[in-house]
Amino acid sequence: MNKIPKSFELGGCTYTVEVTDNRPEGVKNTITGEICYSSSTIKIYKNHVGYECTEDYKLLSFYHELIHGILTAMGKSEMNDDEGFIESFANFLHQFNKTVRYE
Numbered sequence: 001m002n003k004i005p006k007s008f009e010l011g012g013c014t015y016t017v018e019v020t021d022n023r024p025e026g027v028k029n030t031i032t033g034e035i036c037y038s039s040s041t042i043k044i045y046k047n048h049v050g051y052e053c054t055e056d057y058k059l060l061s062f063y064h065e066l067i068h069g070i071l072t073a074m075g076k077s078e079m080n081d082d083e084g085f086i087e088s089f090a091n092f093l094h095q096f097n098k099t100v101r102y103e
Contacts, residue, residue: 002098004044004062011073019044019058033061035068042066056094063090 007016023029023045032053033044042065044058053061067086071079079085 002059004059010066010069013040013073015040015042015069017042017044017062019046021046023047032057033065035065037069037072042069056098060090060094063093066090067093 004019005017007014018041020043029049032048033042035042044061046053064086067089068080071077
C-alpha cells in the first residue's frame with residue numbers, strides 16, 4: 001500500500017482518515033498526525049513546521065498513527081508512550097510497503 005486510505009477497519013471500528021491543512025487550536029506545528037479513538041479518526045497534517053510535507057512523509061505519519069491504533073486495539077496502550085518504538089516500527093512498515101514486489 002503506497003497511499004493513505006480514506007477509511008479502514010481496526011478492532012471492530014471503522015476509522016476515517018483525513019489529510020488536512022486545518023490544525024486544531026493548540027496542536028503544535030511539529031505534530032504531523034494524530035489519532036482520536038473516541039471519533040475513530042486519524043488526521044494527517046499537510047504542513048510540518050511551516051513546510052509542505054511530501055507524500056512519503058504524510059504516509060509515514062499515517063503508519064505512525066495506525067500503529068498507535070493497533071496497539072490500543074490489542075490492549076497494549078502502555079506501549080503508545082514509547083514514541084521511539086512507534087517511529088521505528090512505522091519506518092520499517094513504510095519501507096516494506098514501498099519496496100515490496102509481488103511479481
